[in-house]
Amino acid sequence: MPSELNVSIAPFNTLTTLEKEQLTRHVDIAYFRAGDTLLHEGQASDNVFIIIKGVVEERSNSNGEIYAHYTHDDLFDIRSQFEGSAKHSYHAIEDTLCHLLPSSVFLSLYENNHAFSAYFNNSLAKRKALITQAHQQQNLAEFILTKVDNDTIQECLVVDGNTSLKHVTHLLKEHNADALFVELNQYDKRHQATSNHLPFGIITRTDLLHALMLDGLTPNHPSGPIATYPIVHINKGDYLFNAMTLMTRHRVKRVAVLENNQLIGMLDMTQVLSLFSTHSHVLTLRIARAQSIEELAIAANSQTHLIETLINNGIRTRFIMELISTVNEQIIEKAFSLVVPKSLHNHCCFIVMGSEGRGEQVLKTDQDNALIIKDNVDWPDIHTLMKKLTQTLQQLGYPLCKGNIMVSNPHWVKTEGEWLRYIEKICTEHNGNNMMNLAIFSDSQAIAGNHELLSPLKKCIANKLKDNDLILSIFTRPALQFTVPLTLFGNIKNKKEGIDIKQGGIFPIVHGIRALSLEQGIDKTNTFQRIDELRLRKILEPSTADNLSEALKLFFKWRLRHQLQEKTTQLTNHIHIERLDRTERDLLRHSLHIVKKFKEWLGYHYQIRD
Structure with missing residues (x-):
């Protein structure tokens, strides 16, 4: 054969050695010129097509609607193997070379190999698990060679x-x-x-x-x-x-x-x-033992190396996020204790917001923080001290916030009473800026000082938004503003600079789930935990909850991988399709369709009509 079938990628990697031999013995190759029809609508299909090179278009004969394009390593038409005939027609739009896997062989493998058949299940979680299993590699060399030292x-x-x-x-x-x-x-x-x-x-x-x-x-x-x-x-x-x-x-x-x-x-x-297990213990020891900002900076700067090690050892992205979030909390808390006099710790509460507040930050992004001060506390040099704290966090690798949402900005430093009045204000005056600040603050998490000072403010937000259809409708609208990067034909819409996975995938899920959680009075801030709680309350169907969680994990994973590959100081939210293999492209397309359906459901749920 001019090109052998790659049996190392999903779903063929799930086959046994004998099944792979059976597969390669029976697979054939066919060539189609541009314009040829590979499979007619209503035709019984004798083969599963696996594209070696070229592009195939799936479209309806009745109305001409185009459903998808398939390219290198893509499979079609699986549905016809079970329904007896093709629902749509498949046309080569350029010269195309395909492997032909006989239907009898495919169905035999499907019936006898549970892992192989599970891949074709519509559940994104199941398909992702199979691919993760195929890609996962454990490399313990670094841990084996770690030496006993002062750390x-x-x-x-x-x-x-x-x-x-x-x-x-x-x-x-x-x-x-x-x-x-x-x-x-x-x-x-x-x-x-x-x-x-x-x-x-x-x-x-x-x-x-x-x-x-x-x-x-x-x-x-x-x-x-x-x-x-x-x-x-x-x-x-x-x-x-x-x-x-x-x-x-x-x-x-x-x-x-x-x-x-x-x-x-x-x-x-x-x-x-x-x-x-994680090689993180050395880092947490360094943080705990740091007696100066300089010592703390040495520990903080080793995070990227820890993240790369965890990824290279096949550690799950969500676990990495939880671990790094904990490490970030320890670094920020230590910085706070080194800058703010201990006598004032019980009189204030330092909070982080945004992705750090949700526990979803991996590589350090812009600072998003604020300070709550007990009422009637005399603190004349507070703004000088808060500027020093912002500068210290910048020294530790946390970039300044472009929107100036930091404790160095007096707007984000208020007493308990001032914060309550401010929350009342932004929940009453429904403009874009107030809704943005409400979203930011609703994800806040106490990191240092007196954590109890945050609770009344979170309760105030919950009371204002719970079952408030008007404000929730306005609040949710930004989740629907960004277009999912899919073409009219259902394929991934790629650009030279790549796909902005934050706008097209992450933000719609995070903000939509945030709105639903505020509606239900859920006090958790992490998006995955919010999804779990919404499922328990039967707001989300189990399959929808599973698919949203898996899609979000994939988006975070791909973004993190691309950010590490870029090795630039300016983090980007773009991912490049050409860096993904066929199975990952398939998962990306599936995940983006899940986001699209979720946005449609949000629009219906909150009666948002544009």
Whole structure:
């Protein structure tokens, strides 16, 4: 054959080795000139067509309506395999080469291979799961080669062997630790009987519990005799993989860390597993330990590397979003604590809005934040301090907001009472700017300071919008303004600069779901959680909820991948079709049709007529 059928892509990757051999034995090739009809409307189809090169158009004979165009690696007409005849006609609009898969072979594979048949189900979630399974690769090289260093070593407590069990218990509680090392005295026979040069044992909380409650020892009993000896140890600079191997081999949960034969710290199994699973633990340790903006900046700047690592290891996009959102919260909270005096933390609440408030930000985007201040708090230098906080966040990699929605702008710094009056105002005066600010604030999340200050404001918004058809209709309208990038023929409308996936896919879902959630009084801000709640309340059909969630995940995934590929400081929302393989193009087209249907449903639900 001049071109072999690619069985490594969905749905053929789901076939067994024998089924793939059966497939390749029976597949044939056919050539069609531009203008030829491959399949007539009403004709019984003897084959499934798989395009090698060229373009095929699907259209109706009765009214001339064009339904779709098919190109490289696309399949058609699957529907005729089950209905007995083609519903539409298929015409080559340029010279076209196709694989012909006999219907009998296709139907045999469909009936005998559940994964293969599931691909042709209309559920976007099922099709996406099959493709994800095909593309997913696990690359553990980075984790295996990660070394024990200052970022991973925990500080350890060391006590004398004569220290009482009661005092050891107090130390563990005071330092929020669950184990410490005990230096054995020179007369300890266990140490004398071995060649081990480390005169240390280890005591855990479990050891204390057993000693006091089961063995009947008194609180004043010395700790040395109950310490486990010898301790398992590893050297600084060794591989974390070796530490995990040691723990597994010796059936322990902790190892001592040595440098030049001196005890310098500890590693525990929970920490090592965390490092191996996400490699984010090092980053969160750096954030927690940062004592200056400069130290915090070093941690913040390593996020992109973490994201690339997670993607390369096949981690799900939604998990990455949740993880990075948590990391961002920690960075912002730490920046707040370094800039704002601790005495004022209980008197104000720093909130983030937009994608960060929804927990849907991955790479750092423009700052969207505000400050709520307790009523009657005297804070004369507040605006100077807030400008410093904005500059600090910029230093940490969070760009300035083009719309000036930041705490450096006095408009976004108000007392509790001022915020309540402002919310009343924007819920009453229904202009575009107020609706935009209402949308931004409705996604707010408390990050630092007194989190309780945000609750009354969110309740005020909920009360104003719940079941308020007029304002909800105006509020929802922006979700319908941007055109879904589909042609009249149902294909993807591509441009030289690519598809703006935010305008055409992400925003209509996010804003439409936001409107429905406000209507229902749902207090969650994350779009996926809002969709789940709307399904539980039977506002969305289960299939609609599933498809919207899966489409949104795909949009986020493709946008993130393209942003990382561009490697520019200015993040873009455009994706390029030519960078997607056939299965991804198929999913993109399917996802955009889901957005189109959702927009039509929103227009009907809120009686929006343009």
